[in-house]
Structure formats: C-alpha cells, structure tokens
Amino acid sequence: MLSVLDLFRVGLGPSSSHTVGPMRIARRFLREAGKAGYLKGAMRIEVELQGSLALTGVGHGTDKAVILGLLGFAPETADPDQAEQAFHAAISARKLALIGGPEIAFNPIADILYRGEHVPDLHTNGMELRLYPMNGGPVFTRVYYSTGGGFIASARRLSRPVKGDVIEDKGASPYAFGSAARLLELCTVNDLTIANLILGNEDVRRPRAQTEDRLDQVVDVMMACIDRGLQTDGILPGGLSVTRRAPGLYQKLMDGAGANEREALFDWLNVYAMAVNEENAAGGRVVTAPTNGAAGILPAVIRHYCCEEDGTPMREKARRFLLVAGGIGLLYKQRASISGAEMGCQGEVGVACSMAAAGLAAVWSATPAQCLGAAEIGMEHNLGLTCDPVGGLVQIPCIERNAIGTVKAVNAARLALHQTGQGKVSLDQVIETMRQTGLDMSSKYKETSQGGLAVNVVAC
Numbered sequence: 001m002l003s004v005l006d007l008f009r010v011g012l013g014p015s016s017s018h019t020v021g022p023m024r025i026a027r028r029f030l031r032e033a034g035k036a037g038y039l040k041g042a043m044r045i046e047v048e049l050q051g052s053l054a055l056t057g058v059g060h061g062t063d064k065a066v067i068l069g070l071l072g073f074a075p076e077t078a079d080p081d082q083a084e085q086a087f088h089a090a091i092s093a094r095k096l097a098l099i100g101g102p103e104i105a106f107n108p109i110a111d112i113l114y115r116g117e118h119v120p121d122l123h124t125n126g127m128e129l130r131l132y133p134m135n136g137g138p139v140f141t142r143v144y145y146s147t148g149g150g151f152i153a154s155a156r157r158l159s160r161p162v163k164g165d166v167i168e169d170k171g172a173s174p175y176a177f178g179s180a181a182r183l184l185e186l187c188t189v190n191d192l193t194i195a196n197l198i199l200g201n202e203d204v205r206r207p208r209a210q211t212e213d214r215l216d217q218v219v220d221v222m223m224a225c226i227d228r229g230l231q232t233d234g235i236l237p238g239g240l241s242v243t244r245r246a247p248g249l250y251q252k253l254m255d256g257a258g259a260n261e262r263e264a265l266f267d268w269l270n271v272y273a274m275a276v277n278e279e280n281a282a283g284g285r286v287v288t289a290p291t292n293g294a295a296g297i298l299p300a301v302i303r304h305y306c307c308e309e310d311g312t313p314m315r316e317k318a319r320r321f322l323l324v325a326g327g328i329g330l331l332y333k334q335r336a337s338i339s340g341a342e343m344g345c346q347g348e349v350g351v352a353c354s355m356a357a358a359g360l361a362a363v364w365s366a367t368p369a370q371c372l373g374a375a376e377i378g379m380e381h382n383l384g385l386t387c388d389p390v391g392g393l394v395q396i397p398c399i400e401r402n403a404i405g406t407v408k409a410v411n412a413a414r415l416a417l418h419q420t421g422q423g424k425v426s427l428d429q430v431i432e433t434m435r436q437t438g439l440d441m442s443s444k445y446k447e448t449s450q451g452g453l454a455v456n457v458v459a460c
Contacts, residue, residue, distance in 0.1 A: 001173040002333065003205055004198055004326025008218045009150040009288045011075030012083065013280035014394035016292040017125055017339055017447075018053060018060035019075075021146025026069025028152070029129045029142050030099055038140040039101040041133045045070065047112045050126030052341035053146065054116035055448040059238060059392025061283060063112050067091075072099030075150065080284055119443070122158045123147055124341045148339025148347070149290045173201040178334055180372050180427035183327065187368040194358075194368050195323040212319060219318045222276070222287050222299035223311055229275025229284075236281045238393040246275035265304075269410065270403040272300035277399040290329045290338045293345070293387075293394050294352035296402035298325060301356045301409055305363055317363050325359035328375045331427070336435035340387040340447040343438030349405040350382030350434065356409035361416050374416035376427040378409055383430070384437055386445035388452025397453055 011020035026047075033039040047066050049057050057063060064087050071090065073083055090096055096106040120126035123145040131140040143155035175190070175197045177183040187197055202211045233247040249271045258264050276296035280286045289298040298321075306317040332338055332351045340348045357378035358371045366374065382405070390396040444451025 001176050001201060002330055003202060004323060004330060005202070005211070005214055005218075006151075007149060007288065007290045007326050007329045007333070008322065009076065010218075010221050010285065011150055011288060011292065012065075012078055012080055013061075013283045013286050013292050013295075015060040015062075016150040016288040016290075017146045017148045017341060018056060018062045019065040020150035020288065020292065021125065021148075021152050022049075022053065022062050022127060023065040023069035023073065023075050023078075024150065024152050025127050025144045025146065026066050026129070027072070027074060027099065028144070029131075030070065030101060032142060033131050033140050034100050036140060038131055038133065039098065041135065041137075042098065042101055042104060042131050043134040044104060044132040045096070045098070045106065045111065046130045046132070048115055048128040048130075049112065050115045050128065051119040051124035052447045053125045053127055054114040054118075055450065056389065056392035057114055059389065059449070060394065063108055064283075066112060067096065067106075067108065070096050070098055084283070116448075120145070122155060123153075123339075124443070124446070125339065148337055148342065149333070150288050151333075172204055174204065175200050177331075180331055180375075180431070183331070184368055184372060193362070194327050194371055195320045195362055198323045198327045212315075215319045215322050216313070216315060218287055218322060219302060219306075219313050219315075221285065222289070222302060223307070223313060225279050225284065225286050225295075226272050226275045226299055226303055227311065229277075229279040230271070232279070232282075236278065236395055237283070238281070238391065238395065240391055240393055240395055242281070242395045242399075244278045246271050246278050250275070266407055268304055269300050269406045272303045273297060273402040273406040274399055276300065277394075277402045281393065281395045281399065289325075290333070290351055290355065291340065291348045293340060293398055294348040294402060294405065296399075297349065297352040297356050297405045297409060298322075298359070300402075300406040301360050305360060321359035321363050324362040324371055325355035328355045328358045328372075328427075332431060332434075335428070335431045337438065342446065343434065344385055344441050344446045345387040345401065346379070346382050346385040346434050347438060348387065349401050350379050350385050352402075353382055353405040353409045353412070354378035356406070357412035357416070360410060360413040364413065364417060366413075366417055369422065370416045370419065372427045373419055373423050374413045376423060376425055376430050377412035377415050379427075379430045379434060380425060381408060381412075383434060384441075386441070386452050387447040388445055388454045389447070389449055390454050390457045392449045392454075396457065
C-alpha cells in the first residue's frame with residue numbers, strides 16, 4: 001500500500017513523467033554520487049534519455065527538468081519564474097553549478113543524448129546518467145526510470161525480484177487492499193466508508209491532523225492553479241501558437257453569457273479544467289492527479305462541487321473527495337499503471353476520470369459500492385484512449401481532453417447513483433482490461449508523438 005498523498009505531488013508542468021520525474025532523478029543521482037564520493041571531483045556529466053523520454057523530451061520540457069534538477073531545484077518547491085531564469089542562465093553560460101558539487105561546463109546539445117530508438121525493457125521512460133571525474137578514474141553511472149505520476153525507480157529496484165511481485169507495505173496498513181473487491185469487502189466488514197478506510201491507513205503513517213493539513217494543501221495548490229489559469233492569457237510556449245482560452249471563456253461566464261442554459265454546467269467544468277491544463281502546458285505549478293497531463297480533472301470537479309461560490313474550499317467535502325479519488329488511484333497504480341508511456345492516455349485522463357467520478361459520488365453520499373461503480377464507468381468509456389501529443393507538447397489534444405474527461409467524470413458519478421445493484425462490469429475487470437489494452441497498444445500511441453494526431457496535424 002502506498003499513501004494516497006504519494007499520488008498528489010506538487011510540481012512544475014508540463015508532464016509528471018517527463019518533467020517532474022526527471023527533475024527528481026537528476027537530484028537523486030547527484031545525491032548518490034555525493035555519498036559514493038564521486039561528486040566533488042566531477043568534471044563532466046552526461047544524461048541519456050531513452051524511449052519515450054527522448055521522443056517527446058523537448059516538447060515535454062525534459063531537458064529543462066534535467067538541468068533544473070542538477071542545479072538543485074525540487075519539483076515540490078521550485079518557483080516557475082525562478083526556475084525559468086535559472087534554466088536560461090545555465091544555457092547561456094553553458095555551465096552548471098551542481099547541487100552539492102562543483103561548477104562544470106555543460107553543453108545541452110552534446111551532454112543530453114536523445115536515444116528514442118532505445119526502448120528499455122523495464123520501462124519505456126529510461127534515463128541513464130554518467131559522471132566523469134577529472135582524474136580519468138571510473139565513471140559513476142546510474143540508470144533510473146520515470147514510471148508515471150512523478151514516481152521514479154532505479155534500475156536495481158525495478159529489476160530486483162520481489163516476493164509475490166508486491167512491494168512491502170512499510171506503513172503496515174490496517175486495511176490493506178490490492179483489489180476493488182477487497183476494498184469493498186473491508187468497507188462492508190468494518191462498516192466504513194471508503195474515505196474513512198483510507199484515513200485509517202493514513203493514520204499509521206502520520207497523525208490525522210497532519211494528513212488533513214496535507215490534503216488541504218493539495219486542494220489549495222489546485223485552486224491556486226485554477227485561479228492563475230483563469231487570469232493569465234496569451235500564447236502557450238512551444239511553437240504550436242496555441243492561445244489560452246480559459247480566461248476568455250471565464251469572462252463570458254462571469255458576464256452572464258449562457259447563464260440560463262442548462263448546458264452552462266459544461267462551460268464551468270470546461271473552463272476550470274482548461275485553466276489548469278493551460279497552466280500545466282506553460283510550465284506552471286500543478287498537482288499530479290494522478291499525472292500532470294491529466295491534472296485538470298480532479299481540480300475542476302472540486303472547484304465546482306466542493307467549493308463556495310467565491311472558490312473557498314469546503315474542507316470536509318474536498319478531503320472526502322481526495323481520499324476516495326486517491327484510493328481509486330492506488331488501485332490503478334498497483335494493478336496497472338498511470339504512465340501514458342505504458343498505457344496511453346487511458347492511463348492518465350482515463351484514470352483521472354475514474355478517480356474523480358468515485359470522489360464526486362462520495363461527496364454525494366454514495367455507498368462504497370456506488371463509488372466503485374462510478375470509477376468503473378469513468379474508465380470503461382476511456383478504454384483505448386491514445387496518447388498522441390502534437391509536436392510532443394502537452395497541449396493538443398491534452399487541454400481539451402481534460403475538459404471532456406471532467407464532464408465524463410460527473411456523468412459517471414450520476415449514472416452510478418441511479419444504478420441499482422452491482423453493474424455487469426466490475427472495477428477490477430475494467431482495470432485489468434485497461435492494463436491489457438495498454439500492453440497491446442502500439443508504441444506509436446503511447447506518448448511518443450509517432451502516431452495519431454501527432455503525425456496527422458502539422459506541428460507548426
């Protein structure tokens with residue numbers, strides 16, 4: 001069992017697996033090099049991006065993330081403006097002041113290698129770093145993988161046999177579950193809602209008040225991201241000349257346009273989701289939910305259903321939403337993947353839609369079975385969704401796709417509340433179907449920009 005808070009990481013856009021993960025990897029590499037005694041005498045560093053990390057690396061800002069990580073920036077605390085300045089300063093000077101180490105010459109063209117043709121067996125998001133010493137001694141080398149949602153793992157960790165293929169639950173969760181069926185059974189036997197069951201598991205990791213405080217912080221970052229997205233206009237970076245649409249749509253809604261239309265609900269959900277993903281595309285501060293590419297869905301639902309009219313969060317509702325959504329996200333992380341490079345966009349927007357549907361159902365006082373039903377519906381109608389970003393950028397179709405995923409999540413929750421008895425398809429079955437579909441999906445449609453819209457839309 002992981003903590004639900006592991007799923008909700010604060011970081012910079014545009015991608016959790018291609019930006020947040022590589023930034024964390026770069027910092028971890030230097031930390032390990034320092035402990036091994038290699039860092040102080042370093043003369044040169046070389047970074048090799050492999051598989052999907054290389055194929056969409058520039059568009060996803062992976063080169064920038066690597067440089068920022070080597071400079072010491074952490075995704076959780078980095079200020080977007082300061083990070084941008086530091087990146088351009090390093091590029092101009094062609095020097096890097098390595099965190100905890102010396103200043104070295106660094107040419108991003110020569111020292112960051114893009115090996116898109118090399119797809120590692122363990123995970124398609126491979127990253128190998130090499131540190132060369134001044135005295136010509138042995139090179140310090142490590143291989144890592146960015147496994148989705150900002151999670152990272154060393155090659156040693158992923159390749160080491162683990163009994164039963166299960167990572168040890170360090171928190172000794174009292175309500176450990178590895179399937180939706182087990183989750184429902186635990187809720188029934190212990191007469192618990194999903195939210196309270198998840199809280200029980202979190203209680204062995206930290207005091208209850210601390211968990212609630214961290215959940216509140218996650219919500220606050222999400223709402224701040226929406227606010228920035230609603231107020232910031234202009235053209236998104238990257239060369240596609242995509243115009244931010246959220247501020248214009250928001251102004252129309254505030255002016256009362258379409259206020260009497262029933263479809264105005266769609267407009268509000270759309271504008272909140274697009275505000276987040278336009279911020280993400282611009283490299284702003286977002287929360288992986290469960291990834292950056294799908295970061296707009298949960299905040300949009302929270303903003304519309306768990307906040308006052310002025311945007312102030314209703315804490316109890318927002319916490320319940322995140323706990324249940326996080327519990328569903330854990331199932332996908334355990335039983336399949338939340339990496340677009342492994343599963344396609346069904347593993348990102350599909351999972352976020354499923355999580356949001358369950359969370360909203362819980363806010364509407366649904367039973368645990370109904371919450372799982374909402375999650376199942378949310379994923380069932382995203383199965384096979386490809387990840388084919390135009391130009392390698394997290395803009396087309398990603399921004400609109402979050403808006404559509406948000407509306408789907410709300411509808412899935414409504415359908416589940418009207419459902420009587422167990423659905424014909426269980427959440428476990430749909431998660432396994434997503435996993436199998438992802439394995440069968442051509443690599444062209446899994447965050448490589450080699451198929452779909454990415455090759456049929458002119459990226460300029």
